[in-house]
Amino acid sequence: MNRAIRLIRRRAISSIPVLLIVVILTFGLLESASGDAVDAYLLSIGGGDATVAQALRQAYGLDQSMMARLWVYVSSLATFDLGWSIAFDRPVLDLILERLPNTLLLMGSATAISFGLGSALGIVAGAKPESAVDRTLSTVSLILYAIPSFWLGLVLSIVFAVQLRWLPTSGIETIASGKGGLARALDITRHLVLPVGALALIYMALFLRVMRSGMAEAWQLDFVVFARSKGLSRSRIVLRHVARNALLPLVTMLGLQSAAMLGGSVVIESIFAIPGFGRLAQEAVGGRDAPLLMGIIVVSAVLVICVNLIVDLVYAALDPRVGASESAG
Amino acid sequence: MRLVRNLIGSPEGAIGLGILVLLALVAIFAPVLSPGDPLSIAARPLLAPFTDPSFPLGTDRLGRDVLAGIIHGTRTSLAVGIAAALAALAIGLCVGLTAGFAGGLVDEALMRVVDAFQIVPSFLLALAFVSVIGASVPVVVIAIALGAWADPARLTRAQVLSIRERDYVASARVIGMHPAEIALREILPNALPPVLALSAIIVAAAILTEAALSFLGLGDPNVVTWGSMIAEGRNVLRSSPSLSIFPGIALVVTVVAVYLFSEGLTKTIGRGRLAA
Numbered sequence: 001m002n003r004a005i006r007l008i009r010r011r012a013i014s015s016i017p018v019l020l021i022v023v024i025l026t027f028g029l030l031e032s033a034s035g036d037a038v039d040a041y042l043l044s045i046g047g048g049d050a051t052v053a054q055a056l057r058q059a060y061g062l063d064q065s066m067m068a069r070l071w072v073y074v075s076s077l078a079t080f081d082l083g084w085s086i087a088f089d090r091p092v093l094d095l096i097l098e099r100l101p102n103t104l105l106l107m108g109s110a111t112a113i114s115f116g117l118g119s120a121l122g123i124v125a126g127a128k129p130e131s132a133v134d135r136t137l138s139t140v141s142l143i144l145y146a147i148p149s150f151w152l153g154l155v156l157s158i159v160f161a162v163q164l165r166w167l168p169t170s171g172i173e174t175i176a177s178g179k180g181g182l183a184r185a186l187d188i189t190r191h192l193v194l195p196v197g198a199l200a201l202i203y204m205a206l207f208l209r210v211m212r213s214g215m216a217e218a219w220q221l222d223f224v225v226f227a228r229s230k231g232l233s234r235s236r237i238v239l240r241h242v243a244r245n246a247l248l249p250l251v252t253m254l255g256l257q258s259a260a261m262l263g264g265s266v267v268i269e270s271i272f273a274i275p276g277f278g279r280l281a282q283e284a285v286g287g288r289d290a291p292l293l294m295g296i297i298v299v300s301a302v303l304v305i306c307v308n309l310i311v312d313l314v315y316a317a318l319d320p321r322v323g324a325s326e327s328a329g
Numbered sequence: 330m331r332l333v334r335n336l337i338g339s340p341e342g343a344i345g346l347g348i349l350v351l352l353a354l355v356a357i358f359a360p361v362l363s364p365g366d367p368l369s370i371a372a373r374p375l376l377a378p379f380t381d382p383s384f385p386l387g388t389d390r391l392g393r394d395v396l397a398g399i400i401h402g403t404r405t406s407l408a409v410g411i412a413a414a415l416a417a418l419a420i421g422l423c424v425g426l427t428a429g430f431a432g433g434l435v436d437e438a439l440m441r442v443v444d445a446f447q448i449v450p451s452f453l454l455a456l457a458f459v460s461v462i463g464a465s466v467p468v469v470v471i472a473i474a475l476g477a478w479a480d481p482a483r484l485t486r487a488q489v490l491s492i493r494e495r496d497y498v499a500s501a502r503v504i505g506m507h508p509a510e511i512a513l514r515e516i517l518p519n520a521l522p523p524v525l526a527l528s529a530i531i532v533a534a535a536i537l538t539e540a541a542l543s544f545l546g547l548g549d550p551n552v553v554t555w556g557s558m559i560a561e562g563r564n565v566l567r568s569s570p571s572l573s574i575f576p577g578i579a580l581v582v583t584v585v586a587v588y589l590f591s592e593g594l595t596k597t598i599g600r601g602r603l604a605a
Contacts, residue, residue, distance in 0.1 A: 021445035026457070033461040142592075146584035148537050150544050151559060151577035158570045263452025267541050281453055282545060285460040293457055297449055304448040 004313055011312070015305050022301045023077065023294075027070050030290040038062060039288070041086055073294075082295035087287030092295035095280060100299075102172055103265050103276035105188075109196045111254070111261065114203035119250055121204070122211025126246065127238045129216040137208065144205035150267040153198040157271070160194060167193050170273035195272040199264065203257070210253050214246030221245070248319060255311035259304045335597040342593015348586035356404040363397040367553045371397070378571050389572050390565055395558070399579050402555040405548075406583060409470055410536035416474035417531055418481050422517075422524065425485025430493065430512050440486070443479045451476020455538060459547045466549045469542060473535045481524050481531070488520035522598045529591030533584045540580055555580050 038056045042048045057063045061072065073083065082092035125137040161169040168174070173188045218224055219242060227237050265278030273279075277296070284292040337343045355362065365371075371384065371394040378387035378395070386395035428439040446454075451473075458472040492498065493516060501511045542548055543556030555576040562572025 017441050018444045018448065021442055022449055025445065026449075029457060029461055142588055143581065143585055146533070146581050146588055148540050148544075148577070148580055148584075150541060151573070151580065154559065154563065154566065154573050155577070158566060158574075162567050162570075259448060259450045260452075263450030266452060266456065267544065270545060281456060285456055285547075288460075293460075297453055297457065300450050300453055301445075301448045304450070308448075 003316060007312060007316060008309065011305070011309050019298070019301060019305070020074070023074060023298060024070065026294055026297050027066075027073065030294055031066055033288070033290065038086075077298070082298065083291040085284075085289055085292040085295075087283070087289040087292065092292050095292065096277065096295060096299050099275060099277050099280045102274055103262075103269070103278060106192065106195060106199070106268070106274065106276060107261050107265060109192065110199035110203060113196065113200040115207055115250070115254065117200070118204040118207025119211050119247065122208045122215065122246070122250075123238065123243045125208065125212040126215025126218075126242065127234075129212075129219060134212070138212065141205035141208045141212075144201055145209065147202060148267075149198055149202055149264050150271050152201065153195060153268055153271040156194050156198055167191075169194075170271075172274050172276075191272075191274075195268050195274060198271075199261075199268055203261070206257070207250060207253065210250055211243075211246055214249050215242050218242045218245045248315065251311055251315055251318065255308040258307040258311075259300075262300050262303060339593045339596050341589045342597065345586045345589030345591070345593055348582065349590055352403055352407060352583055352586065355400055356407050359401050359404050363394070363400045365397070367397040367401040368393060368551075375565065375569055377569070378575070386575055387569075387571065389558070389561055395572065395575055398553045398558050399555070399576055401553045402558060402576060402579065403583075405466070405552050405554045406536050406539065406580070409466065409473070409539045410532045410587075412470045413473035413477065413535035413539070414528055414531040416470060417477035417535075418524065418528055420474065420478040421481025422485050424478070424482040425524075426489060426512055426517065426520075428482070429486040429489025430508070430516070436486075439482075443482050446476070446479040447483075449476075452538060452541065455542060456545070456547065459542060464547050464549055466552060469539060469548060472542070473538045476538070477531050477535060481527055484524055484527060485520055488523060489516055492516050492519050526591070526595045526598050529587055529594055533587040533591070536580070536584055536587070 038053055041056070042053060054063075061069060064072075076083065080093065082096070084090070085092050085095055088095055121137055121141075125134040128134060157169050160167050168191050170191075172191050173179075173184065174191075177184075177187060179187055215238075224237065224241050224245075227241050262277070265276060266281050267278070268274075269276045269278040270282055277300075281293065281296045283289075284296060333346075335342075337346065370392040372381070372388050372392050374388055374390055374392040376384055376388040376392075379385065380387070384394050384396065386399065388394055389398075424439055424443065428436045428443075454476045455469075455472040458475060459468055462468045462472075498511060498515050501515050506515075539548065539554065540556035540559070543554040544560045546557075546560065548554050548557050558576040559573045562569065562574075562576070566573060
């Protein structure tokens with residue numbers, strides 16, 4: 001337990017400068033935009049005169065120098081204040097917290113399904129490298145992994161929602177259905193089948209490939225050769241020795257993929273009209289809402305740091321060698 | 330030349346290279362294969378595929394030839410994918426070499442920047458970048474490269490750190506070679522192979538990112554891309570799903586070819602290292 005706390009503390013300290021770099025770079029990028037949120041707002045309401053624009057800029061602090069505003073932003077960030085969304089006219093943090101659960105539900109289910117299926121199929125493929133089963137699974141996973149998620153989502157919705165009419169095409173739940181409890185949960189599940197399916201199929205392919213190649217390598221390791229020469233049964237070697245050894249890189253992969261998954265939520269949520277974090281990013285871009293976009297990038301960075309921390313904790317629990325050398329420090 | 334021969338030696342490499350050469354030819358000879366502007370109106374709108382021999386894949390909502398769009402879209406996909414990967418590799422190699430070679434504070438500072446780029450979802454970064462600067466092909470290339478250079482940078486640095494302790498680097502230092510010369514002539518060539526093996530994966534990811542950006546309407550509006558064709562077809566998804574399906578198949582075939590090529594490349598490089 002001590003080891004875990006030390007890991008968390010060390011990670012939190014080392015994350016601060018990295019987050020600061022993210023904030024400064026994003027701030028600089030959004031600053032270089034031609035036209036600000038006030039321009040976008042005035043355009044959307046059909047124009048306004050210079051005094052109105054001046055008053056709005058003053059109200060949002062847009063008339064101050066860049067360094068001054070960066071300082072204000074960073075210091076308010078320290079109190080978990082992410083600023084005010086101009087397009088929605090609400091605090092950025094509230095908007096993000098409102099949308100985040102949908103995305104976490106989507107990503108969590110897709111990750112769980114793809115991790116489970118991918119590692120299981122990876123074990124099947126890696127149990128006998130270069131066999132017919134392995135070659136088939138490897139080929140299928142290669143093709144699956146090459147499919148863009150938004151296109152797979154579209155194809156799945158053409159087949160299952162438009163043609164077969166088995167599932168709804170979009171949304172997270174039936175609007176104003178008045179459902180509650182279990183009925184509502186079931187309704188949300190039905191809405192999530194296609195988007196989760198599209199994401200899970202693609203990530204399953206990735207986990208399958210990582211598991212399979214880890215196992216193919218493990219077969220060459222001395223202790224596996226030794227287990228085979230001892231005459232242990234093949235299934236026992238596959239599960240106890242080979243697969244177990246190949247599981248660690250898969251856990252690492254989970255952390256590495258978290259950023260890509262958050263990015264991928266933008267397109268999949270746009271296809272299925274799910275009011276989540278990714279769709280919020282698209283809306284921020286559409287509304288030229290710099291504070292919102294900024295908040296989204298900062299929060300996504302924090303999320304990725306958290307996921308990686310969890311992955312590291314799991315890793316440390318699985319592999320006692322991790323962090324053992326640091327116990328002196 | 331030996332690399333190509335070895336590459337063809339593995340079935341994955343041969344198939345991948347074959348498809349890629351074919352796609353490259355389509356991209357280069359696009360104006361010959363389908364003359365004229367693919368964005369211009371060619372026939373009656375929403376012509377079904379496989380009905381008119383002069384428009385084998387039909388036409389879209391505005392009467393634009395789908396086959397012409399796919400042929401010209403090959404250009405955008407390959408060009409953006411390769412350019413973005415080259416840019417990412419160039420940045421990654423420079424940063425990785427500098428960090429690994431300089432060490433100390435420079436290394437520490439550069440690696441924190443690499444960390445920052447790795448924890449921000451690269452698609453969100455690309456989205457923000459394109460929306461701020463404005464959609465055009467070069468901007469899309471830079472936007473994708475910004476999200477892709479961190480991996481090669483980290484890998485290059487790790488390579489440099491392991492190589493610079495080797496004997497031949499020490500000998501070079503002893504005979505008085507300039508540090509820059511050691512970096513470029515002794516370390517870089519040996520650090521390169523694993524980074525190159527990564528390059529094909531970066532190309533594939535770049536092609537997929539470009540497609541997703543143009544699907545969301547953030548691609549260059551004056552250039553036909555597969556992603557924008559899929560988005561355009563989405564408006565009539567119920568009546569003419571083929572409009573979204575064909576460009577998607579082109580995308581999948583391209584990315585599969587890049588993956589196959591990369592597998593062949595990895596095997597070849599692995600074998601080369603064993604032989605050395």
